[in-house]
Amino acid sequence: MAAYKARLQEYDALLSQDVIDIKALRRLCFSGIPDEGGRRALCWKLLLNYLPLDTSQWQDTLNKKRAQYRHFVEEMVVEPARLSKNGSGNNHVEDHPLNPNPDSQWGSFFKDNEVLAQIDKDVRRLCPDIMFFQRGTEFPCRQVVDDPEVERLHRRVTHAALASTSLTRKGLGITKLENCGRRSTTTEDYHPLPPGAEAHWEVVERILFIYAKLNPGQSYVQGMNEIIGPMYYTFASDPNIAFRENAEVDCFWCFISLMGEIRDFFIRTLDDSASGIGAMMERLMANLKHHDFQLWNRLRVQELRPQFFSFRWLTLMLSQEFDLPDVIRVWDSLFADANRFTYLIQVCTAMMVLQRDAMLQNDFGANMKLLQHYPPVDVQVVLSKATELVEGGEVSPVDPSQPEPSS
Incomplete structure (x- = not known):
């Protein structure tokens, strides 16, 4: 309780500055914004560049x-x-x-x-x-x-x-x-x-x-x-x-x-552009390959393409995969990350890595169902795994430098 009160005070001190330190705010919000006192709503307005950093404005x-x-x-x-x-x-x-x-x-x-x-x-x-x-x-x-x-x-x-x-x-x-x-x-x-x-x-x-x-x-x-x-x-x-x-x-x-x-995620003509949803899905699978080659290869062999599940994950920023309170918590971190789409890639990767044991055993149909209807999970576990991936803590089970096994 004392730690939580200290965290609230840290928010209040930061938000009462004449000019908000956006880097400090991002670091604080990345770990989750408290519900109390309208702090989340105010922080989102700042992180989404609606309110200027100069509070006098x-x-x-x-x-x-x-x-x-x-x-x-x-x-x-x-x-x-x-x-x-x-x-x-x-x-x-x-x-x-x-x-x-x-x-x-x-x-x-x-x-x-x-x-x-x-x-x-x-x-x-x-x-x-x-x-x-x-x-x-x-x-x-x-x-x-x-x-x-x-x-x-x-x-x-x-x-x-x-x-x-x-x-x-x-x-x-x-x-x-x-x-x-x-x-x-x-x-x-x-x-x-x-x-x-x-x-x-x-x-x-x-x-x-x-x-x-x-x-x-x-x-x-x-x-x-x-x-x-x-x-x-x-x-x-x-x-x-x-x-x-x-x-x-x-x-x-x-x-x-x-x-x-x-917006480019919602424009079909930009699907194959560098800013389109196709490129985002390619980044996701490349990231999975880097962190968990064995799982990536399992999906490759099963021809379970990212279009089948990650299109919705990425386009809707996971708003359909979790209950509303968990979605809001995920968005705290996404909005706080200066490269938020990079972190979104890590969160989606973490979702797959956390289900690797089941997915390595499942057939195509079972894996499709699992990814399209992600099972209940503590969202904090997902975010912790995503942060672990960012920090390089996840070790690939198979060395990606080795030749890919045949299907």
Whole structure:
């Protein structure tokens, strides 16, 4: 207990500096951030480069970002909803739903709804192992809930659109992102709350919709909901009421920052590029070969390719492999690592190494099942093994300098 209190004091001392020592913060956060006092939410905002290191600039930054987000809501959610209800705006008197003009706001409205259909489907099933996302937020978006002319995003999605729209990413991997993983369980879709209230999943829906509007080249891709879920949960659970009230805004900007680093994983045309998911999977298997040649060779002989399991691990940053509290703990270390994708490679390698005894005995089918549905494990054991690999403590059972055995 005394050691834990000392650790809390170390965080508080570091976070109270006029200019945050980011290297010291990374070292501290790498071992896990305490839940108490909103420390994790604040540290994530710093580690994701949302808040500047100069604490005197925090309030000005927050004011600007929050005003900018309110503008996005007005422009991309509120105004299109009014257009839909009223038939046309004052400045678009010749516009109508059948207008073939590519500049027609109606054309944009219908195109947006194709994307919104998939977002709506995904967020209604977000983190089904907890009740959080179907509960009401304390701070619904007043721009939306207080305006009788604004049609909520979920009401713009028709059953026909849901039935016909599928934005599932095609490409690497043999399974859909939404259909496998510890936390992807069959569940009844979440329902909207009465007028004047908003569930947390509706807030996430709005964030993802605005992100898709701002990034038309990429738009929304299935799996982004699994990236934003743990982040929003962390911010919306902040005991600091001023931060909790602005969880939607802060989550949006942190999501923007994180996606700036991992967006290439979601773009199929970049799969084979140096920054794409294909290169990441190659790095993972090369790392496994370096640390455990025998296990690597077992997968090679069985032709159990990394696309079959690690595509989801890497793209979704393990958010589907562990329960939410464990995902959040893993992300403490990933966000704290200056080369976080290097550490992600080590964590994924550790997951395989920890199962080596079973995998060396299993046939192809059993190993496929094990890797696609990773067994329950103490996540701290995984992180400790990953750190051991980073430090070079793991010795390869077979010397990689020797010729590879034939299959």
